[in-house]
Amino acid sequence: MGTILKCTNLAKSYGTTEAVKNIDMTLEENTIYGLIGRNGAGKTSLLNIITGSIFQDYGEVEIAGKKINRSEDIEDLCYVKEKILLFNHVKVMELLEIASAFHKNWDWDFAKDLLKMFELNPEKKFRQLSRGMESHVGIIIGLASRAPLTIFDEPVLGLDVIMREKFYSIMLEDYSNYPRTILMSTHLVNEITKIVEKIYIIDSGKILLHEDMDSFRNKSYYVTGNRKGVENFIEGKNVIQCETQGNIMIAALFDTINDKEMHNARRLDLSIDGMPLQKFFTYFVDGRNHIE
Amino acid sequence: MSRLLSVVKGSYGVLRVYLMILVGLVAIAFFINLLLGIGNINRNSEVSSGNIVTIFLLIISGVLPLYFFKRIINLGASRKEYYFGTIIAYIFWVAAFSVFNIIWFLLEQNVFIEYKSYFNIIEIFGWDRYGVIGMFIYQFSTYLFIVAFFNLVFSCFRDRLALGIYILLAAAISVSMSISSLREAVFKGVAILFFNPTILPSTILTFALIGLLFMAGWFFTTRREIYK
Numbered sequence: 280m281g282t283i284l285k286c287t288n289l290a291k292s293y294g295t296t297e298a299v300k301n302i303d304m305t306l307e308e309n310t311i312y313g314l315i316g317r318n319g320a321g322k323t324s325l326l327n328i329i330t331g332s333i334f335q336d337y338g339e340v341e342i343a344g345k346k347i348n349r350s351e352d353i354e355d356l357c358y359v360k361e362k363i364l365l366f367n368h369v370k371v372m373e374l375l376e377i378a379s380a381f382h383k384n385w386d387w388d389f390a391k392d393l394l395k396m397f398e399l400n401p402e403k404k405f406r407q408l409s410r411g412m413e414s415h416v417g418i419i420i421g422l423a424s425r426a427p428l429t430i431f432d433e434p435v436l437g438l439d440v441i442m443r444e445k446f447y448s449i450m451l452e453d454y455s456n457y458p459r460t461i462l463m464s465t466h467l468v469n470e471i472t473k474i475v476e477k478i479y480i481i482d483s484g485k486i487l488l489h490e491d492m493d494s495f496r497n498k499s500y501y502v503t504g505n506r507k508g509v510e511n512f513i514e515g516k517n518v519i520q521c522e523t524q525g526n527i528m529i530a531a532l533f534d535t536i537n538d539k540e541m542h543n544a545r546r547l548d549l550s551i552d553g554m555p556l557q558k559f560f561t562y563f564v565d566g567r568n569h570i571e
Numbered sequence: 572m573s574r575l576l577s578v579v580k581g582s583y584g585v586l587r588v589y590l591m592i593l594v595g596l597v598a599i600a601f602f603i604n605l606l607l608g609i610g611n612i613n614r615n616s617e618v619s620s621g622n623i624v625t626i627f628l629l630i631i632s633g634v635l636p637l638y639f640f641k642r643i644i645n646l647g648a649s650r651k652e653y654y655f656g657t658i659i660a661y662i663f664w665v666a667a668f669s670v671f672n673i674i675w676f677l678l679e680q681n682v683f684i685e686y687k688s689y690f691n692i693i694e695i696f697g698w699d700r701y702g703v704i705g706m707f708i709y710q711f712s713t714y715l716f717i718v719a720f721f722n723l724v725f726s727c728f729r730d731r732l733a734l735g736i737y738i739l740l741a742a743a744i745s746v747s748m749s750i751s752s753l754r755e756a757v758f759k760g761v762a763i764l765f766f767n768p769t770i771l772p773s774t775i776l777t778f779a780l781i782g783l784l785f786m787a788g789w790f791f792t793t794r795r796e797i798y799k
Contacts, residue, residue, distance in 0.1 A: 327797070332644070332797040333797065357647060360799070365642050366581065366639075424647070
């Protein structure tokens with residue numbers, strides 16, 4: 280699989296605050312990525328640099344093999360920002376018409392279907408839209424653009440759970456018909472687990488982890504049982520969190536467990552369960568911050 | 572729709588509200604004053620409504636760099652498309668207002684004169700000395716120069732380098748206005764550019780300066796960052 284985005288040693292500071300610290304990031308073609316991090320972790324700064332909205336202090340960004348500079352047209356990209364600033368007095372349909380000119384793969388039939396699916400009146404002016412409807416406009420632009428690299432920054436802000444689920448299913452269905460690279464930044468960690476194929480975890484301007492979701496699922500476990508048994512079992516393993524309640528111990532592992540170890544766990548009467556991404560994220564980021 | 576045309580269309584979407592408000596207000600004032608003139612209640616000379624409505628050109632040179640820029644980029648335009656599309660929009664509006672002012676000036680001279688007299692910059696600056704084509708060329712080059720200048724001022728908004736330009740500009744204006752010999756030189760320079768009886772050299776010089784101003788505007792546009 281080819282590379283659609285390559286960032287090398289990206290760094291950006293605002294005064295004395297380092298927002299992005301020497302980030303290397305490579306996105307492959309036709310893959311859905313999740314970028315997760317706490318508020319202020321550097322997600323939006325990183326995305327703004329990748330898309331040329333702001334400029335890195337040093338480092339390089341390449342999209343589809345083309346180095347991005349300040350005046351460069353980035354043809355293969357669609358970036359939907361968290362807060363979509365658009366023209367207040369312009370109708371939704373006019374906004375889509377303008378946006379369509381900038382995206383060579385734009386699909387009008389799909390855009391019109393999306394308007395219906397999200398029950399968005401194309402004759403409404405942008406200033407008349409609620410926060411959720413504004414997010415719908417961004418989502419329609421992002422999906423209908425069918426850009427080889429589509430970046431959503433917190434795309435579901437202001438949407439209720441039904442609309443969020445609708446967005447995820449529409450995106451997945453369209454992605455299966457028209458594969459492309461989608462990078463989605465969000466703080467709704469559990470919701471993206473079923474969508475993304477790979478994740479990047481960012482904190483304090485640094486990429487802490489990048490992992491395939493399949494590989495992640497095979498490495499993140501809770502081990503629960505009597506204290507002595509758990510302690511024996513986790514020896515030499517990558518433990519990211521440990522809790523004890525009386526004689527019961529719960530350990531959160533980020534490590535592989537082979538068949539022999541599984542058998543051993545059963546023998547020790549330990550239960551092994553998968554760990555949700557959100558829990559892993561909390562332990563992983565919080566644990567690192569305590570250590571630092 | 573081509574990308575540049577899309578930028579122009581987007582700019583119209585933003586500007587039409589300002590245009591409607593300005594034209595509406597000026598039209599109301601014009602008709603009230605005309606009625607007063609017809610009724611012989613007030614026949615005092617007034618500033619031409621065509622000239623007043625041309626203030627719109629100042630509005631666009633502020634609104635497009637300050638408001639329109641980040642929004643059109645959010646819709647997918649590149650900085651280059653924004654800038655060239657914006658220049659096309661400037662040229663369109665400058666040409667449209669130059670033509671409008673000629674028509675309005677002729678109406679004032681031939682129709683409204685029965686009831687009112689007007690101060691019109693075309694007459695004051697002597698832009699009518701070469702007929703309709705001369706009126707257009709003088710206006711077009713002068714208006715475009717002003718638009719290009721304000722476009723630069725607003726394009727470098729928030730840029731550290733621009734602070735130097737602002738300080739230089741403020742210093743140049745205050746010094747040149749306070750020293751009489753400099754004041755005369757400034758007026759001479761302005762006269763050469765905009766009211767010069769020899770239309771060709773002054774137009775060429777003005778367009779050269781317009782080109783420089785737009786180039787400087789482009790330099791600052793490539794440095795502008797969009798955080799939201």
